[in-house]
Amino acid sequence: MTQNIEHINWEDFHFLRIEYLYMGIGAVLVLIIGFLFYKESNAWKKHIAPHLRPYVIKKGTSWKSYLIRASVILMFIIGIISFLGPTWNQIKAPAKKVESQFVIALDLSKSMLAEDVSPNRLERAKFKIRDLLEAGPRAATNLLVYAGSTHTAIPFTTDYKIILDQLDGLQPKMMPAQGTEYNGLFKKMDTLFNENKAQGKILLVTDDLEDLSLEQVSVFLQDNNVQLFIYPLASQSGAKIPTTKQNSALNIPKLNALSEMEAVDILEITLDDSDVKDLAKAISDDLVFEDQTNQEEEDWQDNGYWLIFPLAFIFMFSFRKGWSINLIILALFLQSCSKNTTKEATKFKFKDLWYTKAYQAQQDYDSENYLKAASGFDDPMHKGVAYYKGGDYLSAESAFKKDTTVNGLYNLGLTYAKLGKLDASQAVFEKVLQKDPSNENASSNLKQIITAKDKMASQQEESNIKNDKKAAKNKQNKSPEDLSGGGQEATKKDMEKERLEETTETDKRKGKEMDELPEDFKSGKGELPKNILMRKVDDDPALFLTRKFKYQVKKGIVEVQKTEASW
Template structure:
């Protein structure tokens, strides 16, 4: 199935990073035109008749005539376009806050228990949702279930460990009313995604009723969000309630959605993940730089350069030498055979040490020679870019001289302390924003909040037009961190008067992260005169955190069933 999201991304974001270089096409056209006219003037067509010219001319005719000049024109044109920097996508941000939000809407009607796909439609749906979460790798995901009514199973979260048990608990039994009213989920979608940009809604179902199709058409006609539809079922196998592809196709046509049927492999999950990311790129105002896609034009340019080896054509030996030299300096991987390993095991210890020393020395020589070659042609920051694109983040951090780029490389490598230190070395507003994110990754929520508050005050005192987007990011991150602190504080306050975990309490070291403002608890006199039990203790002790988590019911099915019933009762009361 053709991926229309790529076409949308291309049409919405395509531009040139350095458009002024396209003006080089004008002198190129002038030079080629002069050379073409001169080539025509050298011909004897003006003296000889056409039939004698064809008979006496030795050489190529037709489209091959003046082929070197034609190919040179194409080659130079590709070089100009490549230098102008065509682009349509940005570099991926290392911060999960920039990931696309996804809201999964799952059909929990009785038809989802059909077994035309093994073991049944619902279980396959659960597997696909979990696979999609793994594929997204950090993006925030929410979950809504509907039957005769719709309910929020899980708000937007990036915590896969919390999300997965609730996906496994999905069942028609937890729904208070039977039915197939997908339109009941629209108010919940609007509430959860009210502050999200570039979000996607994934509707997983085996069919839609006409009233729901009309409701979705009205909603998505004015919604900036993307609708994706995953049809669950197999039309080639019999089922009591077969997959209604017609209604799903009608929904896709009326909402400009993408319809995809469930597959036995992960092709459907990979395609959905790409569409979600691309829609985020279209709608996002990310501050990440544009990715120069002109480098890909080097491949057709290289193929055209090969033609210059023909006799009579100019050979660009410098390009050949650079490519050959780069290839020769790349170390060849050595694979040890089973016989060699057995022989090594039978060697004396001194011989093994000498062989290992020689191998290490050879590797060091190769690495030194290769590094010297790269130092000859690339700056340290360019070498850092090369390592970053190869996902060798620690090596990239070692090469980068710019503290901001070094901090990003450390952030990619999950070295958040080192990233924080690098960002703080050059305290620009953007560096301070990213330093706050690095602090939050270390669970230093209080320090991160204070840093972002100070940054907001600095930007308010010296406002600049270029900081409008950055100021919005600071405000959003500050609100998210404050929400985490408030949640931890509320939980800590709820523990007042309880005795759970008192024997696990301890004093925080000076280096432990400060995650909340903290609450002081007065325990019963028969247990302890004074006890402090707050979120710092729970998050600071792995043993205490595991014990606290073990008290949570492993199967949330009953919890969801009771929650949905109470929500439905509350809605009935409000309507009356």
């Protein structure tokens, strides 16, 4: 440090915040003018008898007054110079470590149901995505689904279980518009990787490259620091698209042209999980990126803190009468010595001086800005309730899991019900009743859940009986080519496939949504009025995404563009 002072390079000497010089000059001028026009009031002296004044009032020396004024002005000048940030030497800024982000774009067009890849293209894609996430790429991952429109199924998260829980329910029928539209997909991904310094990774899982423009891919890669992995899930011969007469096959020339581009890798499908394990390792190994500061942006060391020593010498006299104001001046100007010039410092708000973060979060909660309030709360109960009322049930679940109180368990049970996890909700409410047998709300909700499960089980049983009768009737026609027995113009394979689809469809437990929380549901208490019961539940998380996607299209949040292919 001493060497820095002794070897000042005056050629490099400058101020880091010279643009504030006019403010400091104005403050000093106001201070000087105030001292010049200051006149001591002597009106009180007339209340003392004239013959006693020489004995009562002892006249001091004027130089002390001038010294005090001069020292205050000097302190202002020193503080201003410190605030301007005198510097004459550069320091090597440490590299900022940023992490890469990962986007999985899954094609949900009808052609993904073709069976040239066993069991079909979509199911194989799900298997591969599951194996990929279980291999642990470690990057924050975003799941996009697209067909005629592009939607965010799961935003960036490192909790892969959230993605895996939603993966099984993804089907083409949940998309508002059919087709394979890439313009919306690349526009969406462009917003996700805007100004990213760490190289992002994208896994494009698709079977249809017909509408994918090579120019569009090239422009996207030039504008964004990303690496694109393409996972083609289709064969060269192709297969028939269900419910259509069209055949879908892999466009080999387009695939070869893409493979020749920089930052584009084509993944080859394997029977085991070695392909996705290699991808997960590549993402994990290239996860952290060190952002080296450019030469033009090298930091200059703020040497204003050296002025603390002359300020400290002057403040040795702060015990004198009238000098306490100097403490305020010191507190104001020493703030300029802080080296915290990062963006984090700019996040400070004026109301932070008066309100705590928790109180500000409560204000947002009272204003029904629940998601913003949730980010400000530290208490798991408050955070969970805010997320719940904001509609982010997955985050609410994570928050309530951290609260081990009875109220926390109760709220967790409600959240599980909202997510459609009836078995988990039932287990939680049973645990609540074990700890608090007098909890009437938990008892009522438990009965409602059990009733709903029984009703759905009976509906499933009735559906299975009908299917069995239908299957028995179909068996009367022993020869599928003989149309006289039951008019069945189908093969055995088609009949078995139809039966499998019906069974799969009836195995889904469906219900209605639960009502929103009542207005008098207070944060942190986790209680509901006694007359409010959890009357309706939703047991299929895919229904939530289906309604969400349709709502986004209806409100114009997501654009839909027609494609030549309707599948």
